[in-house]
Amino acid sequence: xxxxxxxxxxxxxxxxxxxxxxxxxxxxxxxxxxxxxxxxxxxxxxxxxxxxxxxxxxxxxxxxxxxxxxxxxxxxxxxxxxxxxxxxxxxxxxxxxxxxxxxxxxxxxxxxxxxxxxxxxxxxxxxxxxxxxxxxxxxxxxxxxxxxxxxxxxxxxxxxxxxxxxxxxxxxxxxxxxxxxxxxxxxxxxxxxxxxxxxxxxxxxxxxxxxxxxxxxxxxxxxxxxxxxxxxxxxxxxxxxxxxxxxxxxxxx
Numbered sequence: 001x002x003x004x005x006x007x008x009x010x011x012x013x014x015x016x017x018x019x020x021x022x023x024x025x026x027x028x029x030x031x032x033x034x035x036x037x038x039x040x041x042x043x044x045x046x047x048x049x050x051x052x053x054x055x056x057x058x059x060x061x062x063x064x065x066x067x068x069x070x071x072x073x074x075x076x077x078x079x080x081x082x083x084x085x086x087x088x089x090x091x092x093x094x095x096x097x098x099x100x101x102x103x104x105x106x107x108x109x110x111x112x113x114x115x116x117x118x119x120x121x122x123x124x125x126x127x128x129x130x131x132x133x134x135x136x137x138x139x140x141x142x143x144x145x146x147x148x149x150x151x152x153x154x155x156x157x158x159x160x161x162x163x164x165x166x167x168x169x170x171x172x173x174x175x176x177x178x179x180x181x182x183x184x185x186x187x188x189x190x191x192x193x194x195x196x197x198x199x200x201x202x203x204x205x206x207x208x209x210x211x212x213x214x215x216x217x218x219x220x221x222x223x224x225x226x227x228x229x230x231x232x233x234x235x236x237x238x239x240x241x242x243x244x245x246x247x248x249x250x251x252x253x
Contacts, residue, residue: 032113
């Protein structure tokens with residue numbers, strides 16, 4: 001910061017002169033800001049995919065694999081998607097986003113000019129002078145080194161200031177500052193549409209043809225349904241009857 005005091009003496013008069021009575025004694029301040037250099041721009045681009053949306057809360061998966069949790073995104077936030085602006089409420093999971101942050105840095109110079117007019121109340125050459133302002137208050141001002149004053153066309157230094165002189169003093173302060181502005185832009189593309197339903201494919205599996213097995217030959221013999229026991233019984237009965245007949249014939253003869 002550079003401070004410069006410039007004392008311009010408008011009038012140096014005695015107390016009896018009318019001009020001294022008309023001089024304003026109020027401190028006036030004027031500030032101007034000018035660009036003092038060329039602005040620089042820094043652009044940062046991040047690509048991400050929307051993996052979660054709940055109201056105004058959005059979670060992004062960045063291209064480096066990290067996640068960025070955006071809580072309570074402002075309702076007025078706009079995103080340019082496929083050339084059309086949409087609101088945060090229209091963000092969908094799967095949407096690809098590109099976040100561009102542009103930081104602009106501009107060097108500027110703020111110049112503040114303080115102007116005061118008053119009567120010399122006290123002077124401490126060569127360092128300072130105290131002026132009596134119009135409201136009756138006294139204010140002390142530092143005098144820059146080698147400062148010269150124009151008094152009635154004659155140049156003098158602080159030693160030439162006398163009590164009762166009416167002078168106008170201007171203080172110029174120049175302060176370099178840096179103006180930084182940040183601009184956020186969001187652009188993206190909608191997630192791809194799901195593929196249409198595929199037609200149902202019915203596969204018919206044809207098994208290889210094999211000749212039919214030959215029919216079983218009909219049974220030519222009857223199945224065995226009985227045993228030899230009845231035959232033995234019949235023979236026994238015949239033998240018994242024969243024995244009875246033989247005994248009967250013997251009796252008759």
